[in-house]
Amino acid sequence: MKKYLLFLLALTVFARAEAFETNKDIHEFAANMESCYGVPAKKVEWWLYGTDIKELALNRTAKPTESKPWGEYKKLFITDDRIRGGLDFYLANEGDLIRAERQFGVSRYVIAAILGVETNYGKYQLKLRAADMLATLAFNSPNRSAFFTKELQWLFIIADREDVDPLTYMGSYAGAIGYPQFMPSNFDKFGVDFDGDGKTDLVRSMPDAIGSVAKYLSAHRFSFGDPIAVQADVSGDTWQQFDARSMRPSKQLKELMDNGIIPRGNFDPNKKATLYTLDGTDGKEYWIFFNNLYAISRYNPRVNYAMAVFSLSQELKKAVNWANEEGIYAE
Numbered sequence: 001m002k003k004y005l006l007f008l009l010a011l012t013v014f015a016r017a018e019a020f021e022t023n024k025d026i027h028e029f030a031a032n033m034e035s036c037y038g039v040p041a042k043k044v045e046w047w048l049y050g051t052d053i054k055e056l057a058l059n060r061t062a063k064p065t066e067s068k069p070w071g072e073y074k075k076l077f078i079t080d081d082r083i084r085g086g087l088d089f090y091l092a093n094e095g096d097l098i099r100a101e102r103q104f105g106v107s108r109y110v111i112a113a114i115l116g117v118e119t120n121y122g123k124y125q126l127k128l129r130a131a132d133m134l135a136t137l138a139f140n141s142p143n144r145s146a147f148f149t150k151e152l153q154w155l156f157i158i159a160d161r162e163d164v165d166p167l168t169y170m171g172s173y174a175g176a177i178g179y180p181q182f183m184p185s186n187f188d189k190f191g192v193d194f195d196g197d198g199k200t201d202l203v204r205s206m207p208d209a210i211g212s213v214a215k216y217l218s219a220h221r222f223s224f225g226d227p228i229a230v231q232a233d234v235s236g237d238t239w240q241q242f243d244a245r246s247m248r249p250s251k252q253l254k255e256l257m258d259n260g261i262i263p264r265g266n267f268d269p270n271k272k273a274t275l276y277t278l279d280g281t282d283g284k285e286y287w288i289f290f291n292n293l294y295a296i297s298r299y300n301p302r303v304n305y306a307m308a309v310f311s312l313s314q315e316l317k318k319a320v321n322w323a324n325e326e327g328i329y330a331e
């Protein structure tokens with residue numbers, strides 16, 4: 001009986017191996033994992049034989065929503081549902097959010113908003129295995145295979161270190177993992193065991209996800225208490241030269257103000273700032289971005305993304321203040 005099972009197993013392994021047979025890089029990759037990172041080659045090959053080639057990974061196209069004008073994008077992401085869901089999430093995780101805010105100096109509302117935009121506060125069902133996507137992109141894609149090969153290496157290094165089967169890391173179509181959607185290399189650099197159970201688990205532990213998002217933003221110079229972004233009014237004829245379409249602040253706010261770009265509110269004129277024009281629902285919107293918005297954009301470099309996180313964080317703060325006034329707590 002045992003022999004029969006072994007035979008069946010060998011058949012399965014052979015069949016899986018065949019899918020990758022044309023790709024001699026597999027053995028080289030596994031040998032390299034052992035010699036460079038100390039992850040046994042046999043283990044790596046076993047994991048790789050367990051992965052499936054996903055056409056989905058190869059047929060990736062740019063997500064159409066990300067290139068929409070800000071006004072339309074905002075309507076998709078800053079919905080009543082997402083704000084209500086965010087309030088529930090906040091109330092249920094307030095202790096960890098506040099602890100992360102204190103330890104890493106990152107606004108608890110921004111942490112919650114990132115998790116809200118990434119995976120709808122962990123409610124979004126991740127159906128893809130990161131290992132499948134990364135192996136497909138690393139070994140079967142003509143483009144960017146070096147990038148995904150590196151990420152696949154990190155996935156296996158983490159799995160070996162955490163003693164987890166890498167095929168249980170659920171993620172997205174590009175191989176990003178868990179609630180915060182970290183690429184494996186970021187998992188290695190910024191992953192935090194925030195619930196203290198000895199493992200960093202971004203797929204199943206929300207406290208770990210919260211701590212890791214905070215550490216990521218802190219490492220990208222989010223500065224607690226500093227402004228993120230503010231809408232502005234423009235006048236005169238010199239402001240246009242400051243419309244650089246870059247999220248990286250390169251001027252001082254006072255220089256923008258001297259050129260007719262006036263923030264709606266009081267801000268330290270010595271702060272680094274940049275002007276960014278967006279297509280809002282009622283025409284052009286002029287925004288002043290500070291360093292903290294740039295820090296958020298290190299999570300995902302699209303302006304719509306950073307603005308969605310900023311806007312959602314503000315809505316969450318309002319909702320939480322309202323809940324506090326009304327005396328509403330987590331169930």
Ligand SMILES: [Ca+2]
Pocket residue numbers: 192193194195196197198199200201205208
């Ligand atoms: Ca943990």
